[in-house]
Amino acid sequence: MSKIKLSKISKTYKAGLFKKKVRALTDLSLSVDAGTVYGLIGPNGAGKSTTIRLLLNLSRPDRGTVRIDALPVHESLGAIGYLPENPYLYDHLTLKELLFFAGRATGLATSDIRQLMEHLTATVGLDHVRGKSLRTFSKGMRQRAGLCFALLHDPSLVILDEPMSGLDPLGRKMVCDLILSLKKQGKTIFFCSHILSDIERLCDRIAVLHQGQMVREFTPDEITELRQGKMDLETEFIDVVERNEVHA
């Protein structure tokens, strides 16, 4: 069964009052099966974050439909955990308070929240700063805190917008392990990243987005080839983008 289904999505931004419209997505269709890891790659400005915002009802498509678990997006938010591109958390709260907020907002009981919080913060390596205010966090720490915020309520669909950005090698490994363990628990993971080696290692499906259109989707067989080194994701990526540049 498909967890996420986008059909024929188009999205334009009105940049300013009198400026002309910006086309962000054109006729994008994709579907993500439940229990798989789906990777979205593409050059800057390709429309990756736009796609993700559509999944969260933060933006709405001009045309086309977005379905999660066959429901319209605003009805399925409870099942989603989301990490934004540059998570800006509340300045004056402590990590603990932020996570309690996440727990209460998703209807968890206080005792559960405490337990989950302790477990998660330990996983992402923030257990020693639980009581510190988020203002004092570094970029990577904020990224990790954002991950806790996204995962606290045990969502069945995890959407991550560049989860590795700003993380040290240990942090990257931590995120990779986290994604794999989530997958093991049967969650669906949809994420985008510029770090192709991670994408290659983690994903069951990979799509390349360029100028708002899907220009290539790798099948599971191709991904096996990638992992065996018979194909190189980076050359494939550059190749497909350049080829489509000529078209455009």
Place this chain on the structure above:
Amino acid sequence: MIGRIWALALVTFKEGLRDRSLYGIFLFALFVLGLNVLVAGFFMRDLGKVTVDMNLSALSFAGLLLVFFIGINLMAKDIDKKTIHLVLSKPFSRGEYIWGKFTGLVMFVGATQLVLLVFSSATVAVVRWMYPNFFAGFSWGIFITAVFFVFLQHVLLCAIVVFFSSLTSSSFISLIFSLASYIVGITLEEVVFYLRTPTANEEVAGAEFLQRSLEVVTWLVPNFAAFDFKLEAAHGLALEFSHLGVTFGYACLYIMLLLILASVIFSRREFN
């Protein structure tokens, strides 16, 4: 639903309390209250009146600063800095977000006002103890009622702040619009009643037309002057219950309608 609204309100409330501008505003209010104790002796007759005046004005002004400097940020910064992406990824409906933010704002303003009220009551008590002969008309009941209506005025202002923040993504624009609404609301009454006098009809060109247009404004912008019971409190004049009731109901209905409107607008908004 209540749980989510409460959760958001609590977060908003805490954010507000930890804003460091709060200390500045508190210092300012305490300074005015201290000044009050010091200058009380300068007045000859209307000492009780001046004390109540200064106290209520300090509370009211401090509240305005709280709403405009901290309150605005509590919602507008969410949108400005995209923290709202994080919040709305949880199962909040847009309406719940609006009510949650509003509740948090009100809790914040209420808590700070309560603390200030304690200080202010202490000031009044001290001055009254120093000059017991000049407080003949004073009544704590009326004083507290006046403070409550000052607070209600701020609650109304919070709703306006939430409303404008739901319209724009810039905290500066919502600040300007809320401030403008406040200024219009507080002066509206003077202008409206001036235009109703026969003098105005002779003096002001197009008074009729102006009067008509202001009639429309009175439906859109709340009459902030109606919440001002400083004079009554200062002179210890009895307050009519029906009068207070109408003012209270007016505020509640205005807030409800404004927030419903804000929710509707907010539901249609996109956050890119």
Place this chain on the structure above:
Amino acid sequence: MRTLGYRCLWFFLALAILVPLYAYFQSNLWSQRAEAREYLEAGYVVPSQFSRILACGYKGLLSDYQFLRILTFYGSRFAEQQQMVDEDWDYFVASIDVITDLDPYFIDPYVLTEGLLTWDAGRIEDANRLLLKGAVANENNWRLWYYLGFNSFYFMKDYVGGAEYLMIASRVPGSPDYLKTLSSRLAFYGGKTKTALLFLKGMLADTDDALLEKRLKTRLLALEGAVLIEEALVQFRDQQGHLPGSLNELVSSGYLHELPVEPYGGDWLFNKDARVFSTSKFTHR
């Protein structure tokens, strides 16, 4: 779609209840305010030393606002047919004082002062103090000097002082020519009603304030009546050697066509010097 429909339903249901309720409370509140303002007490004026600071650089704006308030205050008293009591006039004077301290070049408050504080309140000294403040600040505004001269002459019977103010007024560039003749005339025939008549005509020619104009016209009518009677009285005395027993005698013996109307509703009186007065003292009661 289903949930959307429900939401719309709830939304309109809420509106259907809340909007009429709001309408009810809104109109009630405003009428309550209107009622409350009838008993509006003369307010408390923050002395200008403080309000200058409170104005935070918006002194002009604050003065405008305070002026508007005092206009409204007077206007509501006028509309409710309530007498301005002493405290009200205190408030008035204090307000104008603050307004002109905040912005001494703001002419309207002086005009209002001349219009109300003299005729209505009889507080000539307050009026002249305020006007002098304005005249000194606005030396090239002949009107303020003229008001000063008028008040000195008309209310304080200080003919010499009045003439001096008028001389200053007449020297201001752009002032009307009749000021010179008026000031010299004042110096010689100060006590004559006819001088007052000329003064009033000058004042009337110069005013564009509707309320003041109406008052001046009434006053002019009264003075014209008085002058007419005075002239008839003098003629009677010159020819008969004594004053008539009553004013009706003037009419019956043909010195007057008929007695002029007293616009304030009083009765005409005269004294041994053939000066004419009215029981109304030329004010509305």
